Amino acid sequence: MSGTMPELPEVETVRRELEPWLTGRTIVRARRASAPPGPKYARLERASGQRIVAVGRRGKFLVLPLDGGDDLVVHLGMTGVITSVRPASHVRAVLELDGEAPSVLYFQDPRRFGRFLTVPSGDYRSLPTLHHLGPEPLDPSFRPRAFHEALAHSRAPIKALLLGQRPVAGVGNIYADEALWRARIHPRVPAGELTRAQAAALLRAIRAVLARSIELQGTTFRDYRTVNGQPGAFVAELAAYGHEGDPCRRCRAPLRKIVVGGRGTCFCPGCQKGPR
Numbered sequence: 001m002s003g004t005m006p007e008l009p010e011v012e013t014v015r016r017e018l019e020p021w022l023t024g025r026t027i028v029r030a031r032r033a034s035a036p037p038g039p040k041y042a043r044l045e046r047a048s049g050q051r052i053v054a055v056g057r058r059g060k061f062l063v064l065p066l067d068g069g070d071d072l073v074v075h076l077g078m079t080g081v082i083t084s085v086r087p088a089s090h091v092r093a094v095l096e097l098d099g100e101a102p103s104v105l106y107f108q109d110p111r112r113f114g115r116f117l118t119v120p121s122g123d124y125r126s127l128p129t130l131h132h133l134g135p136e137p138l139d140p141s142f143r144p145r146a147f148h149e150a151l152a153h154s155r156a157p158i159k160a161l162l163l164g165q166r167p168v169a170g171v172g173n174i175y176a177d178e179a180l181w182r183a184r185i186h187p188r189v190p191a192g193e194l195t196r197a198q199a200a201a202l203l204r205a206i207r208a209v210l211a212r213s214i215e216l217q218g219t220t221f222r223d224y225r226t227v228n229g230q231p232g233a234f235v236a237e238l239a240a241y242g243h244e245g246d247p248c249r250r251c252r253a254p255l256r257k258i259v260v261g262g263r264g265t266c267f268c269p270g271c272q273k274g275p276r
């Protein structure tokens, strides 16, 4: 699982851990540590003196509304970890909090793909992925018909379109492969060719894999904390991702690996219906 970015279930797992710790706390001081000035840590110091109203999530971003008119936005990148235990190295940002211990939050990010910044409340123009992010997959008000409409005019392969986060938020490489396998849809089918029934089946599958993975605290999250890379429990339930050459759990055909949207993609040539 190395080299796999945290996806929605992993970020939701982090959010749930942070919520009881951070909600209602005032940030006494926010500062960059060993990170050069730049857009990834923009306006971080502005969080100083503001109270954390809530710990939210949009797609793979943590979004913490502050009471002074800003949002603190965090993206874990490849290797970002939020911890109250002072890491030995690669600390990029630090929040000093009021109230009882633990009252210092460290953002550690060895590979530097993460972000930890503030933006004016709700203004995500400096974060294009967040700015253009599609609906939350687990929001019950997101209807299958709206999902079908979001796919309708695209000739991109369905998997590539999902990875772009616009038809629906938070589906990355692992869960795209799993959901397409469950819905029996070939990853290279042009998105606009999905029928309404197929789009509904795909949305159901996306919801099922994400909800189950959140229950099991994700697939890869534990890799980020332990040297030995003990994976999250969902890894045992993966039916497609990482199973190249293994027999399909449904039809026993050997799974194949191809490249779609620049990413390695596992699918079943036996039961995932191909492009016309």
Ligand SMILES: [Zn+2]
Binding pocket: 248, 249, 250, 251, 252, 253, 268, 269, 270, 271, 272
């Ligand atoms: Zn199959």
